[in-house]
Amino acid sequence: MKERTREATGRPPAMADVARVAGTSVQTVSRALSGHPSVREKTRAKVLAAVDQLGYRKNNAARMLRSGRSRTIGLVTLQTDFYSRIAVTSGIENAAHEAGYAVTAATTKSLDTSAIEGALARLADHGVEGVILAVPLIHVSQRIEELTRSIPTITIDGSRTDATEVVAVDQTMAARLATRHLLDLGHETVWHIAGPSEWLDASSRSTGWRLTLEEEGRTPPPELKGDWSPASGYANGLVLGRIPDVTAVFVASDEMAFGLIRALHELGKRVPEDISVVGVDDIALAEYCSPSLTTVAQPFAETGALAVAHLLRQIADADAAPAPASVEPRLIVRASTAPAKASGG
Amino acid sequence: MKERTREATGRPPAMADVARVAGTSVQTVSRALSGHPSVREKTRAKVLAAVDQLGYRKNNAARMLRSGRSRTIGLVTLQTDFYSRIAVTSGIENAAHEAGYAVTAATTKSLDTSAIEGALARLADHGVEGVILAVPLIHVSQRIEELTRSIPTITIDGSRTDATEVVAVDQTMAARLATRHLLDLGHETVWHIAGPSEWLDASSRSTGWRLTLEEEGRTPPPELKGDWSPASGYANGLVLGRIPDVTAVFVASDEMAFGLIRALHELGKRVPEDISVVGVDDIALAEYCSPSLTTVAQPFAETGALAVAHLLRQIADADAAPAPASVEPRLIVRASTAPAKASGG
DNA sequence: ACACATGATGTTATCGATGCCAATACTCGG
């Protein structure tokens, strides 16, 4: 009973079914659907009608097996609640979808090379055409080198692989904007609560902060370190608030900044009257917690879209020269910063 | 030159290459790798050795074409920054990965049925074995019914399809916990800022709030409405803060709650001394903004894991009876709520 | 020692789309 229709078998319609209904060969259907030039307009119409009638949809597995193209890209991220890591995925999915690509996510719980290797391998298994590494990867293993060499890869915000193209927000610039803003307000110096040193964006912010101070001839005070969480901002605040003469702090994330502010309040310091605070990210609450937070906004959506664009270019043309791209952050002044009080000097 | 090795052709090794190296047939390799019982231990070892030597990895496209199993599930979410919508995806990816499944995300920018149809269709095209709808879908179209009938589907937090199994946090309970907490503190009544009415969790919270008040013999005051954003909480706060006798507010999300609190401050009302506020979600900042927020924590990770578990069960056994599951939220009392001041009555 | 049950392995066909090449249908110039 080979001639039984697909409906009878319960299987979804295949190209052969479309061909039968349209009265053409399978090949012609394939060409009609993928926009091949040499298909007569009339034939294409017949095919499209048949497709419509049967509710036919291309089988991606078959196409992928034969042509190697899956129209899917992979996204490696760290599994976390931190705002910045989340915000960027939204931009990526959006841009990918607009280009007709699906996004398969592989989250990793840690920054172990082996965990990242695993994530990359899983994506490779699923036949992704390219990968976006949105992970602040520091230690690059042999295996990662291999995997990223065999698949087009874009790294967001750093990584030390030579093989991969990088799209990044200019975090050094972010730190400069924040630090200079505080100096411009007349503060003697600026303290810094950094993110974990394994994170490239954290270390770039730290560098930007240090360089800006040095350019102005100030000696950078010792750097404090957090883990991005509000709790770590709070813990550092309990220390910082006890040090006399601290009047300005640049914090590497908004969430830590609010933790800091809370600790300062508990120690009886007012923000911004006694101490000015600047964060990074511009989370939704930055404007609505008290005091509203002066911060450096990160163009997450733009970064994601740019990463996808570069990746697709690399997929289309494997030999395209890597073109590092960077996106500019933007200072948003709100109520957590104020001019330094005239010092007794 | 059929015998040329794969390395020479540049193609990644296929099962046939493994078979050649191991000195067995392709079928045996397949069996060895998928844990089929009737393969001698010695043979399996030879196969594994060959796999290791060649760095062989299964081609998912081929497996999927032949067996229909893609080991991928789809996730439909609304593209948004709201914390709650994001937090759940993390739990899902984690659970799916542990079960050996990959997650393909399809975000939608709106709750239009057509947008959701599109997302489902894209996922279906990519051959997902099942779908998690993490979208508070209200209007269910014909096409959505069809799609969800042909693919195992789990809905998180609602939807009106009969065909799909639902995993949900008990939002009515969340509202009851919050409302009762405020009543227990002696407040005469509790006001409510709800989320958008198209969201099932928003309307469940509203219902829970209303019922609890009625059970206690109070007449629910008029309900205010926000859009989940801090800004909408702020806007509602500017109204609410001008109404005399408001002493307790239950807000449908933490982010709106902080917006509300800010507006109240600007109007000269103190939280919790003048007005008590309870939110929902327990975002990371809930504890660290001022005042720290009393809120109802949502077990996001647990919900995600449960959804995946149910989905995989449904995939494994299509006839399994739908078993609605619900997860209990938990009240966390912090500093934004206080006993009602003895009223002049 | 023989027949049969069971276990282990091999062979062949198949999933659905597409690349390559051959075949047919059409165009136009002379």
Add this chain to the structure above:
DNA sequence: CCGAGTATTGGCATCGATAACATCATGTGT
């Protein structure tokens, strides 16, 4: 009206893994 030349179209093999069936080897009971 014919043949060269191009526009369309069809046939076949193929991608890699697996289901179904066939075959061979091993062990067991009587």
